[in-house]
Amino acid sequence: MGIPVNIRELLDRDQNNYEVLLHRKTTTLAQAAEACEIPLEQLVRAVVLVDGQGLLMAVLPADHVLDFEALCNLLHRELELVPGHQLTNIFDDCEPGSYPPLASAYDLDVILDQTVDAMPTVTFEPGTHTSLVQMPHEHYRDMLGDAVRIGQFARPASTLCANEKALAHAVEQFTPARVKRDIEEFHELPALPTTAAQILRLAADPRANARQLAEIIEQDPGLSAQVLRYANSSMYGYAGSIKNLQTAIARVLGFEYVLNLALGFSIGKSLKVPQDGPFGMDAFWRHSVFAARLVETLGQKLPGKMRPPRGTAYLAGLLQNLGRLVLGHTFQPEFFILNRFSQANPDMPTCDLERQVLGVTHDQIGAWLMQAWGLPAELTAAVRHHHNPDYWDTHAVYPQLVLIANRALALHGLGESDTEGLPAFSLQMLELDEQAVLDETAKLFDNKEELDDLAQRLAA
Template sequence: MAVAARLERFLARKGIAYKELAIDQVTSLDAAVIASGQPQADFLQATLLIDIGGAVMAVHRFGSGLDLPAAQQLTGRRLQPLSARQVTRLFGDCDPGFTPPIGAAYDLPVWVDEDVLGLDRVLLSSGTDHALIEMDGRSLRLALAGAREGHLVIRGQGNGDREALTLEEVADKLQKLYRLPPMPALALKILRLTTNTEATARELAELIEFDPSLTAQIMRYARSALFNYPGQVNSVQEAVTRVLGFDRVAHIALGIASVRAFEVPRRGLLGMDSFWRHSLYCAFLCQTMAPRIGVDKGLAYLCGLLHNFGLLLVGHLFPNEFSELNSLREANPEVSMHALEQQVFGQHHDQEVLAVGHGAIGGILHRLWQLPDPVVKAAGVHQQIGYRGNHENYVLMVQLANALLKERGIGDEFNPDDISALAAGLGLSDADVNQLQADIDQVAPDLDALAQSLSS
């Protein structure tokens, strides 16, 4: 079926004309927009909100960020975003992540942004992962009859009349338009050493000891209470052989050395202080999950540690826009990072390549740096809930770790995830999740201290 059952019945009952557009099966609305090859500015999306009075649908242009305080003021209600589980219950005939922006078909009251009803042509989700719906302006107004209108999005801008970019085009444009930082020489040497199956702890220690700052940070890491090593650690080689192991030292050193490619402010929810805290917590959780899932612990740690490098690249290339993004993140905790990035970068034609999101940007950078494929994939699609494909377990581990960290105010996303569904995708039980949360409690002070030392 190309159109969700309830939506199809509603449109037929109202006599509303529309056209189905088949696309390749995709995992998210973002991917559907790209797959369609249609102008992004023609797409609508729905945001679901709820309070004690029930659920409400807000309809706005794709890529615009819903201004929750404005919506609350307009409606006079204390609305908050629905969880993924609540959305699934309301839209049981739809594929997850493909909510049609036609609330009347699901008996929901609708508020529509003032930029929407005047459009001559729109594209919207059909409720399925393999088709879209096209409507003219008249059909749209019939479908949204009875909706209340108002200013609902951040600064009210859409994304202009631009074609969606493929990731291959993004990678090509990034390399042509911007001076991308090369992997620092020390990081490159460490990476090459990790690919040598005959490399020794002594060789790794000697490489690290050429850099006094990196040496001090590795020693601090080995001596931290995270590992409760009872004896003295007097050298990097002892840190490798007695406490941390080759892979862990190599990966943390690779992360520390790689970060030196970027000039990013320390402060703010997206600054370097928060980056290190988020990355270390995520790496710890991914490494802890790995044995339960049957994947490589070292790669899992590296995926968690490096998954957010796209944010550093954005901050490095565009410090002014990064500052704006940082401010928007703090002022709009309920809005997705994707929407905020669209808001900041989707407005300017010379920067639209960055509007694909920091995840995709980070994945492209990791590919250029020739990092392992799971690390590339975990960075590239960690914003894409519902991802299925290559290195899926590594992606899901990062997503579950981020979901658990959101509950603690750690990270760059704060809209809630369906933790049970993410855990189930990895074969983890509720008891496993509870144990992961207990593990975080146990090591939090030490991770905080380590993060502070790395960002200073």
């Protein structure tokens, strides 16, 4: 996608002096700055907020975080972030996540952080993740018009990451909801869903068969519909229409695969969190179903001696971020903080923020839950270590496959990644070809309709 027409027209008005810096497709401003070999502090970004008075665009340096309290006090307004789905309506000609800091192009009021006003050169994304626009500060100010306000409402992100006390203070100061509770209040983990418990008991029975599994799944109409939808999916290439669960299990998907599929869906659906936000149900299920499918596919490419069962590999990808659902289900104020902070500051590592909000991260919470529920050790390892490329202990194949899949999906703008690019050592240890991983990932996005549909149904 090129620069949106209205942005291009604004840039070309009065023969403004600017330069377009083309680069490979990226997902964050930090990656774009690196691709163009310019310091991140030279980039600016837009955060769109709203209250009863209407919409407001706040423009701040890309390496700064927004101080909600300072901005609200400065303007005497009670501002909140605009939800992601509404941003796509406002910036309907832009790529998702790329919002040009050009308020006049979208009839928005604007306020500049004073740090931006002191920049000699301003660089920003123009609505596409494949280019940056760079121009002298005076030309940028001309495009904003005369109604622009200036104020101090942002702080360098580096000062927040310098020490734990600073980041802990940021959790309280730089979010709209300043709520914090001690981890000691976390008295008990959610109970294992009834359907999941029945599936686990069946998995432990060496005489279990497809009929018994179908009988358990049939107790949950929504789960039954999802399994049948999978069996009839073009991804599995069965010629004909599958109308009952026992046939889906015996002829198409296989006993173990359906068992794990049903286990994952029943667990995920038992935890209720808000729909929107970077960690809401919509984002959780979209990333989960793509990751599960990719982990399953990559697992089948491993040498026989380390190749995991399809169903277990799929479930490892599906439930990797289960801890986030537990967090949202049990700690709603903190979950609100994480969503809002991440939305306003997309380049900030969320694991660091989780550690300060609760003293633990989602991978730790998820692993606690896996152990409490008695789920297989392979899945516990995947949940606990899927961010750690240095984990090569027991069952390491599962978290390493999940890590590789997450990095590959992040290259397409799905999910998050602490480090860009595929982990070379992990690929080498699993004997996976990097290009094969990239090709399989591209196939998912070439035929993403079915996975998107599944994610939407699971999130509903």
